[in-house]
Amino acid sequence: MTPIAASAETGQPLAADAPFFIVMNAGSGRQQADATRVVLERELGAARRRFELRVVDDPRRLREVARDAAAAARAQQGVLVGAGGDGTLCTVAHAALDANCPFAVLPRGTFNYFSRDHGIPADPEQSTRLLLDARAYPVQVGFVNGRMFLVNASLGLYPRLLEDREIYKRQFGRSRLVALWSALSTMLKPHRHLRLHIDHEGSTQELRSSTLFVGNNRLQMEQIGMPNEARALEQGLLVAIAPRPVGRLLHLWLSLHGAAGRLSDSEHVASFTFTHITVTHPSRKRRLIKIATDGEIAKLQMPLEFRVSEKPLLLLKPEPAVAEANRS
Template structure:
């Protein structure tokens, strides 16, 4: 078995609208080059709507690797451009929760993340899909879309996870249980739920929600916090945040390659932090979709 090496040439594209993007762009560029990564181009994109187009142009230019700097929304919003290409995706975590970086084992501080890009290895990973839209890590129905649609950007940008948590408490007051319908092709399940997570990776909101999801498993996990009690949802997050023995007690997991997902009433879906879909949806895994850069010690090697 041979391991493909990480390219030594790359294009750096940073979401300068992300929490730390503008501040760290120049530092990232200098430190990447000092670490031995030759930057063919470097872009600080101040308009998030231009991020995907900038990545698309870099992929078309045959860049061997593109380093994306930003949060989970930046990763998810640009990952579609890598599918079907030979371009390697490298993560520079500059967001609030950085759940995708956590899933890949990429450190969250700038110097250590750059060391991974310079000295790590390639890994072939799965992506999630919701109605044909690729996502990197996790989607959610329930509290996350409520937060995503209403949270003031400045609160999230300047206070980070503390501001996000404070807004979550505010939104929690308006949360209501709903009917969830899951169909895996062999049968339909109906239940009450207060939150649903669609997991390609282990983390959501910076919290490890499952130990079973892996980005190269060839499967996706639907995790439902069941019942009508909002206290049950609070206990679930509490148990998972503090990694208590009871962390599996309040949610039910469904594992498979493809699901039809619906709710009554219909609900909005937050995809890697961005509210982009509404039930009903088709959820599936896109197995072995892209190459990413991970630490040398993380997961199985790419052969």
């Protein structure tokens, strides 16, 4: 049993007067930020708990603001809170991990895989009230090179899907339907297959695929129909998934299979679990390559090292039985 799994049943209580330092990405609009402030003042104010809301208007400053808030949380024995979607939460969580302070979540995204997987309610009032009596539990996070991810990391076609999705969102708004339509459109476009070398447990294998997807979220694994891989995450492992080289129509069929929760039934998908792998590209050994981590795109230099973090993130969430009942 891993150290995280061994201590996952008992959370750490917080001081009754621990302050909250909340970092919110205002990318979804000022109206949502103002509504969040009203809820915080009502729920935390009624409990006489001190909080500080830092709204980030420029996404380029999110990392800096998160680090400053994390330093304040550590100095005052408080909690760093991220308010936003999975990408925002990952950036703020990374600051909490570096500062060794507890982390909490106010979900404000479209899919909210991280918060849903840990049983944190999407309702603003409920997630805010949870801050007052939740314990801090250790949860697993992953890294690719120096970049952390809570939900997943990928290279190849998947980052392209995310880039196209952002274009569609700017044109048609943020919704799951828009995200689905964008994905279908991208899947029907021509795409190249990567030729990757993967060093895993002392051996090297060659993998040809349109994308390499590394998952760290039970809910997402279960939804695409890979329950065995979902259970592996609870054992301190990450999951690598790669579709075998196929044409565009079959690739689309695989995506629809995943959307229907039946991806594990397909013989056209390779998967394995690991704690650490190194990925190289024979023709791009030292070049930059696009990586998506929790919906955010970055360019990282080959080789890529995917690994489970040795240090867990301390997350405020419901007790395990309640969290499991809340997952959806």
